[in-house]
Amino acid sequence: MGGGGKGEADGQRRKARNKKGERGGKGRHDSDEDVDDNTSELSIGSYVSMNYEAGIDNSGETDYVEKESVKVERNDFVENLDLALEKRTATREKALKGLVEDLQMYKCSEDMETYKETAFATVIQCLRKAAAKEGILACQVLSLLCIVIGANEDQKLEQISPHLIEVISKNKSEEFRVEAMNTMAMATFVCCSIQETTLEVLSFLEAIACRNKDQCGFEVSDELCVAALEGWSLLATTLPEAEVALRHTSALLPVIQQLLDSGNPDVRQAAGKVVAFLHECKLALNGAGQFEYEDEEYVIMTTVQEKLLELSKESSKKMKKQARKEQKSCFREVYLMISEDVPPNEELSYHNTTVILTTWAQIRRMDAWRSAVQGGFHIHFKENQVFHDIFSIDCSSFENDIDRAIVGKKSGEGKARYTDRNQSRKTKQYMNDQYLENDY
Numbered sequence: 001m002g003g004g005g006k007g008e009a010d011g012q013r014r015k016a017r018n019k020k021g022e023r024g025g026k027g028r029h030d031s032d033e034d035v036d037d038n039t040s041e042l043s044i045g046s047y048v049s050m051n052y053e054a055g056i057d058n059s060g061e062t063d064y065v066e067k068e069s070v071k072v073e074r075n076d077f078v079e080n081l082d083l084a085l086e087k088r089t090a091t092r093e094k095a096l097k098g099l100v101e102d103l104q105m106y107k108c109s110e111d112m113e114t115y116k117e118t119a120f121a122t123v124i125q126c127l128r129k130a131a132a133k134e135g136i137l138a139c140q141v142l143s144l145l146c147i148v149i150g151a152n153e154d155q156k157l158e159q160i161s162p163h164l165i166e167v168i169s170k171n172k173s174e175e176f177r178v179e180a181m182n183t184m185a186m187a188t189f190v191c192c193s194i195q196e197t198t199l200e201v202l203s204f205l206e207a208i209a210c211r212n213k214d215q216c217g218f219e220v221s222d223e224l225c226v227a228a229l230e231g232w233s234l235l236a237t238t239l240p241e242a243e244v245a246l247r248h249t250s251a252l253l254p255v256i257q258q259l260l261d262s263g264n265p266d267v268r269q270a271a272g273k274v275v276a277f278l279h280e281c282k283l284a285l286n287g288a289g290q291f292e293y294e295d296e297e298y299v300i301m302t303t304v305q306e307k308l309l310e311l312s313k314e315s316s317k318k319m320k321k322q323a324r325k326e327q328k329s330c331f332r333e334v335y336l337m338i339s340e341d342v343p344p345n346e347e348l349s350y351h352n353t354t355v356i357l358t359t360w361a362q363i364r365r366m367d368a369w370r371s372a373v374q375g376g377f378h379i380h381f382k383e384n385q386v387f388h389d390i391f392s393i394d395c396s397s398f399e400n401d402i403d404r405a406i407v408g409k410k411s412g413e414g415k416a417r418y419t420d421r422n423q424s425r426k427t428k429q430y431m432n433d434q435y436l437e438n439d440y
Contacts, residue, residue, distance in 0.1 A: 077108040078115065084122050089134060092126060096137035099123075103144035104376035106383055112148050119145055120156055127163050132173035139164070139179040143372050146187040150386040153191035160187060165204075169218055178227045181205070185231030186372060189238065189365075190386065198235055205232040206248070210255045222264040229259075229270040233277050234368050237361040245281040252278065253300045260307045265319065265327055268311065272334040275304060277360040279338050301338070308335040350381045355391055365390060 076098060083095035099119075102108050112119075123145070127138040142160055149156065160183075167180040188201045207215035208228035220228070236244050252274065259271035279301075282293075293301050312331040314324055336342040337360070346357040348366070357363050369387065373380050380387050388395055 077102045077111055081115065081119060081122050084126055089131065093134050093137060096123075096126060096134065096141055099141045100137060100144065103141065103148060104373050106148070106376060106379045109148060109383070112145075116145075116149060120159060124160060124163060127160075127167070132171075132176045135167065135171070135173070135176045136179045139167075139176075139183040140372075143183045143186045146183075146190045147369075147372060147380070147384070147386060149191070151190060151389070152193045154193055154197065157187050157191045157197070161201075168208075168224075169216075174221055174223050178223050181208075181224065181227040181231055182371070185227075185234050186368060189234050189368070195239075198238060202232060202235045202239075205235070206252070210252075222262070222267050225259070226264075226266045226270045229267075229274050230364075230368070233274050233364050236277065237365055241281040241284040244278065245285045249278050249282065250294070250297060253297055253304070257300050257304055257307075260304065260311070265323055269327060269330050272308060272311070272331055273360065273364070275308075276334045276337045277364065280343070280360050283341060305335070305338050308338060348381075350378055353381075353393065355393060362391070 080095040080098040080102065084092050084099070086092055086095070108115075120142075123138050123141045127135055127142070130138060142164075146153070146156070164180045164184045164187075168177050168184070171177050171180070184201065185205065188198055192198050192201075204216070205228045208220055208224060209232055211220040211225060213219060236248070256271045256275045256278075259267050262268055262271075308331050312328055312335050314327055314331075316324070319327070333344055337344070343358050344360060344363055346363060346366075348355045348357070357366060369380070369390075370377055381393075385395070387393070
């Protein structure tokens, strides 16, 4: 009897559920809240497209006459801009990563004029009150946006500068502050056309590089010091060499002398590159071998030269082998510049176009560009007009690219060619084997 009672109870429950369904009742997955939430996640464009495809007009009445579907095309760049305003932090971070990738690969150059205002407003909103990870990504996006939009965008620089300065001055994350400083330098370098603004940013970075707490208002770590030295030298390349030599050399040389004794190898290398750039400006001002440092400057430069020679022969086992190798290579070039006035020489080639860097100013600009665009460097090298203007590249040289360009074995293009070539050989060998086996 117990089994029969249980079966009847189950049957009654099933009947009740069926009646509820017939009355149009909602199950637990069909609540009004769920419907509203799902609708709110759809963009206006996709909602209109769905209505047309289903044959529903805006009044809510069903029309069974076939209508041509309307599809709103939206690329990844625009989608990521929308997602960067979502409430979930993980969604915003993923969207910012997508924006970084799109900008590094120069995929959004055609959309930039249309979405420029929206892009800057969106990323600035992400930057405000952001946690470290999201803030770092937002700074990277801002740097790349400036690289894409190009020169004479002082309004954009004014728009982002207050937020970057606040991060540099008050944020607790060192990595976030460093990224904000890099963005500040790159945005000013690319977008600024007013020299007074450049000089203000230059003074701010110089105070940080000198670790002058009274001027900058906060303690300066080694990481911030390196970023300030690199940012200062990048912006100094936009000034006349005479102004750098006369106004900044005497103030920076004592600081450089102290920084070369730092225990941080990154600080030492950044300081070494700055002193090489300062010496280069002196040479350009008076001609090689035709100038003399002032008495105090001469004493400091003599000490600096001895220190550079020591660092170029560093053999301490306290440093890792790779770090020691990089330091020796860097200071060897700097020492040759200071002691014998030998300029650097670096050559970059892409297909049939070659850029030769023969000054420390050019090398500093190229290093900043590489750091910002990273894996997309070769694409910007070929397609970005801002890059062409900075490094005086003739755009017509890319019109007739040669098919069999020499590429590095470890580069992405080199590896792809290697894989294709091996696959082609295997296919050819397979066809030959089949021919012989079948006695054709």
